[in-house]
């Protein structure tokens with residue numbers, strides 16, 4: 001197989017960061033999906049006409065790709081929902097490739113046809129990332145809530161492998177599939193030699209849907225379960241140790257504090273070398289950052305910033321020329337300059353010694369609480385459990 005180094009490890013990437021060019025961007029082609037996963041933070045029904053009407057058109061997607069490439073972008077991730085649900089997927093994909101962009105695609109693989117496999121063979125993607133929800137039909141469909149989805153997933157995956165495509169597999173750890181997570185890991189490692197990752201953090205809905213959020217919360221593992229699961233993965237434990245800087249559970253405070261000041265909210269990489277565009281043309285600094293104070297509409301009018309749905313009868317609007325450049329050059333610095341006066345944030349998260357073990361970030365805090373600078377009890381519990389496990393060695397990693 002060709003060089004599988006991460007793009008972020010290449011010297012060019014570092015140079016681009018120094019020049020504040022958007023090296024990569026994510027395009028959420030649709031929020032619609034053929035599945036209806038219990039833990040999903042975005043999915044709307046495949047036939048949701050309202051959501052479909054709000055989607056960026058083919059021309060708009062390609063115009064955004066062109067503008068992003070002009071700004072310096074090299075790499076585009078197509079995601080959803082399920083991006084293959086778009087009738088114009090092939091046109092969009094080839095159009096972006098012809099702009100010279102590396103393109104990755106996140107897909108559940110259920111809709112992959114021989115034509116898709118041929119398309120990817122002719123115009124190779126950087127990679128295709130497929131999520132494995134279960135290793136058996138029962139578990140897979142308990143998560144996706146779509147009868148027949150397991151067979152479709154296996155068929156789609158086989159087509160991709162038979163075409164020799166660079167497929168990466170990943171899994172979400174949730175209550176509905178925890179009992180066969182070892183089997184899921186074996187399935188993934190058995191099919192992809194160079195890449196498998198799992199994620200035990202289930203984020204809440206971008207649209208704030210209360211019923212769906214309750215379902216997501218019910219699927220979350222306890223902090224103890226998260227730690228036990230992570231303890232089975234040596235690479236993950238090693239990465240957590242690296243994040244702690246030589247094993248000391250320390251936030252890289254001096255550098256960060258000088259750079260941003262202690263009351264700044266953003267100290268992650270959101271908007272530093274990448275951005276995300278929602279299916280309705282809403283610019284975000286990262287895919288999870290939907291707080292109304294942080295999003296920027298790239299269309300002249302349409303859905304209210306920070307919402308995912310366009311109300312019935314609302315026109316989705318049209319893409320403004322130069323809107324992406326404006327968002328990147330003016331809006332991003334404004335958002336990254338946001339400051340907090342919340343004592344809890346300033347005293348806890350901003351000075352936290354184990355922040356590198358924590359899922360806390362402004363985007364995730366806002367999804368949990370509606371506030372960018374809120375302390376989140378659940379995140380704290382998981383981070384404390386991780387810190388305890390690392391300190392004690394817990395039978396894995398370093399002691």
Ligand code: SF4
Pocket residue numbers: 033034035036037039040041042043080081082108144
């Ligand atoms: S397949 Fe992916 S996008 Fe679709 S419902 Fe499941 S998690 Fe959501």
Ligand code: SF4
Pocket residue numbers: 348349350352353354355358359360375376377379380381383384
């Ligand atoms: S939630 Fe807790 S562990 Fe996470 S950054 Fe805040 S204080 Fe630290």
